[in-house]
Amino acid sequence: MLTHLLTKISTCLFILAVISGCSPESPSTITIEAYVDGKPLVYGEQYPAPNGDGTFMILDFKFYISNIRFTNSTTSELYSEIDSYHLAKFPNDSRYTISLDNLTPVDYDKIEFSIGIDEEANLGTLIAGDLDPTNQMAWNWTAGYKFLLLEGKYMPDTSNRIIPLIYHIGFNENRRDLAFKVDPSNDIRMTVDIIEMFRNPTNIDFHKYPQVLFNETDASMVAKNYSEAFITITP
């Protein structure tokens, strides 16, 4: 009985997918490519430190992109993705892809989304999309999620010591809502450049800030950096 019902549901979903998927008028995927100062992200590779001496490497990088919406600025038509909580991660290559299922075939010229998670979902008990209170992004000493996680090592010229780099950025006030113009006929290609976390407006020196976790002032400083030039979209 249950199987029968599910078969019916999946058939309907399949038909829907065929109808909507064929339209050339709406993007069906968002691809996020990760770079470090213009070079593709490779874990363990050494890059020049952004401000100051030495080099650094990245060993883990993830961030939440959520509440993706498309709008037509002329007609104000809106498409909001359901359960729109994606944990962008780059385990084997520098690319992460979001599939936009069931996107209604209407012309869109603008995409809006957040880096981070809205307050209700962040502090609530919702399990949707990539929200999971047992995943690596969930804080465990308090409620909510890290919005962005970067872990790596800093190798300064001035010392033989290798300094662990830990950036776990969370807290509601550090969610950033971004909007970009897009060409509705193409898939969306987003680039994220990690080096922008450490500059513009604040140049962050790894000597001074090797770890940013629960210090609200420091976390907010990094969040301001990731609202500027961190993510770009080629229209």
Add this chain to the structure above:
Amino acid sequence: MVMMRPAFYICCLTLFMSCEDFEGGHSATPYSEFSAPFNFGLFESPPNNPMTVEGIELGRKLFYETRLSRDATISCSSCHQQSKAFTDGKTVAIGIDDQKGDRSTMSLVNLLWSTQNMFWDGRAGSIEEQVLQPIANPKEMDLPVDQAVARLNDIRSYRDEFKIAFGARKIRKEHVAKALAQFIRSLVSQDSRYDKFLNGELQLSDSELSGMQSFFTHPDPSVALRGSNCGDCHRNFLTDGFKDAYEGFANNGIDDEDNLENGLFGITGNPLDKGKFKVPTLRNIALTAPYMHDGRFETLEEILDHYNEHIRESTTLDLLISSASNEPRKYDDPIGLKLTEAEKKNIIAFMHTLTDSTFIANEKHANPFTD
């Protein structure tokens, strides 16, 4: 301060919705009366191996079946003993002819929610893949899997049960793997004092609560936040490693660079994975001594001392360990948490709240061949 999420219960359809794998003529009963704490998060059985009442029961028999070993002396349960939360109390596993294995026996609990990369080094990609290896391993049960399957095919009661569970006219090794995996996924521990606390059924002592707070907190001296950062690897509620890919594998600093074993590196070939081993669950940790992949620590106190003051450095040492200290430190200082003795005692008190006496006495998990 500590995260408290309401503990209501959810049920997951994917446990029993797929029936495509059956060969027809089967009459297995979907394992539908199943619930789990919300805290544990989402779970699913592989679509090609939905859990059924008969499949689990058959897996239980196979788990306790000594005829799956060459000389019919040992079974899975020889090393995975229910009274010890499915471990054996030994430094390394002891197999057929009293042979010493290479690693300490891992506890089997709440694997329905866990990474599917099994063994300390992650060499099996699923529970189904894992369960057949000890049968064939010359140091464990030493019976080629084909011969094990042939033995089962010669036993009428097994032929009948496999037919009901999998619609199988002839038992194949895939059926054996699936049945064992179903039983292992049915080993759910959700009645510890910690669970009862999460469900609002009891209050923990001040010491246990302080220990829990410390366990789940990464220290940040810049805001005077103290913690022992166990939760950085032993994730929320479940206390095992993270689920996705190889996120649940870490180098926890028990060996220096010169003595680092391959661990996960032997499987992935990625030098960044050298010395990483599977982060084990801490559920029932008070029952599963000795500890670490080679059983080198005998007590919880030794474990706390290790993380607090005996971390050995290597290139792949976990960054959340190498970076963690409860006191501001210069980077030439040795790695160490700088916990107080009272904090260590509290953390151990919390670890004892993870013991589930209901789980180790649950008759559904016990040997079906004895009364």
